[in-house]
Amino acid sequence: MTSTSPKTIADWRPRADRLPQTSAFSDFMQETLGLTTRLFIQLKRRPSTLVAGIVQPLMWLLLFGALFQNIPKDLFGTDYGHFLGAGVIVFTAFVGALNAGLPVMFDREFGFLNRLLVAPLASRYSIVAASAIYIIALTLLQVVAIVGLSALLGAGLPGFSGAAIILLVVLLLVVGVTSLSLGLTFALPGHIELIAVIFVANLPLLFASTALAPLSFMPPWLQMIACLNPLSYAIEPIRYLYINPQWQWSSIILHAPWADVSFGAALLVLTGFALVSLVIIQPLLRRRLA
């Protein structure tokens, strides 16, 4: 096929082009890039998602932070707005990732997903990867806004290593929660059910974490739940480095009922959470997508 003359169907020569041999990895990268590009084009053409996504956590920080403005400082170890910042960052990432399944569910309901399912994708994890990359990028923009507002409110700015830890925590949390959300997308019959699950999971997981209050404020049973909640393991490292500029991997950041949890251990828990999430959705991806 030449690009100069043709323009009749007779010039269409099926399978005439010799396509270069490609590896499964480069195929995976190409399809992930294609799928991610689509999500960013959608964002660019519907910027309201981005605007709402940035305004909402700032409202949380501003209004919820002001709610306990006059509480004695020693209760939280710092002023409440400062304390809350880590919770808002993590909760923002969590909500974004939890909602990642929705566009895929709509693709499934409108038949667009069939385009992907009849294509010889190197791995259907490219759908998960594209969603995760998109949510991570979106969350980072939100985090920049939250960190910026926190700084204006007097919380200071995290250093370079602090910023790197925030990035790592967001990445691990988003990969884990996005996987679960996409798993639900393929396990549930439709978007109504998915939205119901998101509604049910959303706020209880926030309340049953250390986002809004420290562990010591909670009754023992809630402490147990909060220490089983992956959100706490994302919130505490960020909070620790916000309040203690000198942090170490061995620094104790959470006093769980069964043991003290160090900075490094919290990140290991988050890594485990991301890996387990990726693995447990595999049968769902295969069943739905095979």
Add this chain to the structure above:
Amino acid sequence: MAAAVVVKNLRKSYGSSIAVRDVSFEVQAGEIFGLLGPNGAGKTTTIRCLCTLTKPDGGELEVAGVSVLKDPRSARSKLGYIAQEVALDKVLTGRELLNLQAAIYHLPKAIANQRIEFLTSILGLTEYINKKTGGYSGGLQRRLDLAAGLLHQPEVLILDEPTVGLDIESRVVVWDFLRQLKSTGTTILLTSHYLEEVDALADRVGIIDAGKVIATGTPSELKDRLGGERITLRIREFTTSAEADSTKDLLMQLPFVQEAIINANQGNSLNLVVHASDDALSQVQAALKSAGLPVFGIAQSRPSLDDVYLAATGKTLMDAEMATAGSRNLKAEKKQSMKN
């Protein structure tokens, strides 16, 4: 000629409802094969199984020599699928959609660009390709869908009801394109419940009813197999059933009339099956005249695919459509198919 598509003893149920009972057919390389049947006959389920979208309960499926069940990924690379309902992302432009399509089929950028330019040009999409698909008409959407399905140059193109919902002009454009595509050596399998579509396009036809293929052959073979010719007669615009009955009795006495069926849905018109002869029509007219009966309309024709369907199932395609339209729960079916 090697078979480009093999479907053997395919079975699929959704819960208690049997969508495909036992479907078997082969599509030869380079031909257009039409799967004809009323809505709900099992056409879409058969296609979904072939395209790896639905896991069958049993049977064998092959596309371009590759087992769909054993090596689905390889089978996917060899087939192009055009769904019944065009699903586009209305936020994307036509070009952006084709770029995405190129990415998920792993085409190098340069080759993808050449093919997009080519397909856009021959499908008359050049003017619209950089516009958002949300503004496309039904015909444009279908053409873009064709371009997307062909971008990776599949050996087999599978189309589910390719012209349903299209205006006549767009339908003819699609038909012409498929005929031309066939001339390039691409094998085409299409489903349709439009008789004229299958008659106009297909080299061979499989007639499917209630989840089974009941006849296969070229349209001419199937019609010739029935033999005879058809005379469709209306005495009046709306004939009473008593008058239709008496006319039937009268005409059955003619030696060349094999069968007479009263079609109540068509104002009690009479469908006669007659031995092929030059003067059958004039003899029927003469018999009616001598009995003092008027003629509102009369026509002689060769058997149609609808006659083939009628002979095999005892009902016309339209009757079958009406019967299934009343009994199907499309919402429940869609939910079931999403689960499987």
